[in-house]
Amino acid sequence: xxxxxxxxxxxxxxxxxxxxxxxxxxxxxxxxxxxxxxxxxxxxxxxxxxxxxxxxxxxxxxxxxxxxxxxxxxxxxxxxxxxxxxxxxxxx
Amino acid sequence: xxxxxxxxxxxxxxxxxxxxxxxxxxxxxxxxxxxxxxxxxxxxxxxxxxxxxxxxxxxxxxxxxxxxxxxxxxxxxxxxxxxxxxxxxxxxxxxxxxxxxxxxxxxxxxxxxxxxxxxxxxxxxxxxxxxxxxxxxxxxxxxxxxxxxxxxxxxxxxxxxxxxxxxxxxxxxxxxxxxxxxxxxxxxxxxxxxxxxxxxxxxxxxxxxxxxxxxxxxxxxxxxxxxxxxxxxxxxxxxxxxxxxxxxxxxxxxxxxxxxxxxxxxxxxxxxxxxxxxxxxxxxxxxxxxxxxxxxxxxxxxxxxxxxxxxxxxxxxxxxxxxxxxxxxxxxxxxxxxxxxxxxxxxxxxxxxxxxxxxxxxxxxxxxxxxxxx
Numbered sequence: 001x002x003x004x005x006x007x008x009x010x011x012x013x014x015x016x017x018x019x020x021x022x023x024x025x026x027x028x029x030x031x032x033x034x035x036x037x038x039x040x041x042x043x044x045x046x047x048x049x050x051x052x053x054x055x056x057x058x059x060x061x062x063x064x065x066x067x068x069x070x071x072x073x074x075x076x077x078x079x080x081x082x083x084x085x086x087x088x089x090x091x092x
Numbered sequence: 093x094x095x096x097x098x099x100x101x102x103x104x105x106x107x108x109x110x111x112x113x114x115x116x117x118x119x120x121x122x123x124x125x126x127x128x129x130x131x132x133x134x135x136x137x138x139x140x141x142x143x144x145x146x147x148x149x150x151x152x153x154x155x156x157x158x159x160x161x162x163x164x165x166x167x168x169x170x171x172x173x174x175x176x177x178x179x180x181x182x183x184x185x186x187x188x189x190x191x192x193x194x195x196x197x198x199x200x201x202x203x204x205x206x207x208x209x210x211x212x213x214x215x216x217x218x219x220x221x222x223x224x225x226x227x228x229x230x231x232x233x234x235x236x237x238x239x240x241x242x243x244x245x246x247x248x249x250x251x252x253x254x255x256x257x258x259x260x261x262x263x264x265x266x267x268x269x270x271x272x273x274x275x276x277x278x279x280x281x282x283x284x285x286x287x288x289x290x291x292x293x294x295x296x297x298x299x300x301x302x303x304x305x306x307x308x309x310x311x312x313x314x315x316x317x318x319x320x321x322x323x324x325x326x327x328x329x330x331x332x333x334x335x336x337x338x339x340x341x342x343x344x345x346x347x348x349x350x351x352x353x354x355x356x357x358x359x360x361x362x363x364x365x366x367x368x369x370x371x372x373x374x375x376x377x378x379x380x381x382x383x384x385x386x387x388x389x390x391x392x393x394x395x396x397x398x399x400x401x402x403x404x405x406x407x408x409x410x411x412x413x414x415x416x417x418x419x420x421x422x423x424x425x426x427x428x429x430x431x432x433x434x435x436x437x438x439x440x441x442x443x444x445x446x447x448x449x450x451x452x453x454x455x456x457x458x459x460x461x462x463x464x465x466x
Contacts (some may be wrong), residue, residue, distance in 0.1 A: 014200065023144070024096070035149065086313070
């Protein structure tokens with residue numbers, strides 16, 4: 001798999017579902033026979049993966065929201081990790 | 093740290109049209125202990141209480157869960173609660189309409205068993221003509237947009253088909269294939285000497301799995317459940333006793349796994365008499381092997397105790413008569429010679445071309461006869 005370019009549009013695989021875990025007070029990604037625990041940033045990134053926004057859009061949104069810069073590497077590596085598990089897909 | 097469950101296996105009924113001789117259900121499934129199934133309302137309460145305890149993943153299993161006419165209601169309740177639901181089914185006589193209704197109710201994932209790659213062998217192992225229904229149901233599952241797991245229990249009569257089974261799952265567009273080497277509990281323990289493969293069979297199948305994993309990458313996840321009699325160390329069974337998993341039986345008993353009811357030295361409580369929370373946190377059976385304080389040597393001082401949690405209590409009970417013994421498949425366990433003898437007997441018989449013993453198929457009359465003998 002090639003690394004995604006900033007124009008790529010990430011989206012959650014339809015088999016996966018974002019869910020709030022009320023008992024442990026955190027967000028999780030649920031999929032067949034599996035659970036990924038998310039930190040608040042991870043959950044926020046996935047919340048922006050709507051199948052419309054590109055990687056560049058998502059990074060820009062987060063940088064604006066937190067008045068930060070240089071977030072591209074963190075966002076990309078987080079999504080690459082989930083893509084390696086088959087939980088995130090890229091469209092173009 | 094307090095154990096909070098993540099997984100609930102709801103065994104909705106022990107009735108099943110298939111008769112697989114390795115079934116993990118109790119040998120006495122047809123007896124009085126399991127006869128009075130929980131009602132729709134009782135199951136919905138179990139799901140609510142499980143969610144409040146921390147459960148996120150729900151397996152709807154059996155027996156054959158499709159035999160419950162209220163399955164759609166149970167799925168809808170699970171979805172309202174935010175549980176990720178998996179239907180674990182034989183797909184016998186499953187129609188596209190029923191599957192579509194389950195999709196509308198919010199079912200997330202479908203797992204359908206197959207007994208072999210071809211109809212003749214698959215039907216022979218299932219004891220019921222069912223392969224055709226399974227192939228149709230695989231198609232419906234994909235057409236309706238469900239993620240699909242193909243599940244196969246492996247043993248000496250079908251291990252040679254591992255490559256064909258992986259190709260079948262690939263062709264069907266499945267997300268996962270579970271190649272589950274037979275774990276010897278329930279009916280499988282009763283039929284152990286007939287089901288156990290040789291080391292050569294296992295090695296050949298494992299070569300295929302490694303090659304196919306490299307070829308398929310993330311396109312198809314290949315899960316290989318280890319044949320623990322042939323391993324050096326025990327499996328980390330259920331991630332430890334009553335830590336993350338629970339099973340609720342058709343009549344409402346709460347077990348830490350689907351095999352634990354066989355441990356006759358423990359008394360398991362039911363959701364009819366107690367809240368699930370109390371059973372999980374306080375009941376004697378679920379506390380009995382939680383953590384490490386129950387461990388005997390060699391587990392107690394073993395570095396692997398945090399990796400495998402002393403292995404499987406059910407296997408310890410079945411093989412040694414003591415649920416508190418070290419899992420006998422561990423090469424450090426005092427009872428390992430019993431496992432070695434069982435493995436060696438199969439190797440010897442195969443080398444001498446002696447036919448394996450005949451299988452006892454899983455069915456209500458056989459269940460009652462076995463229960464009467466005990």
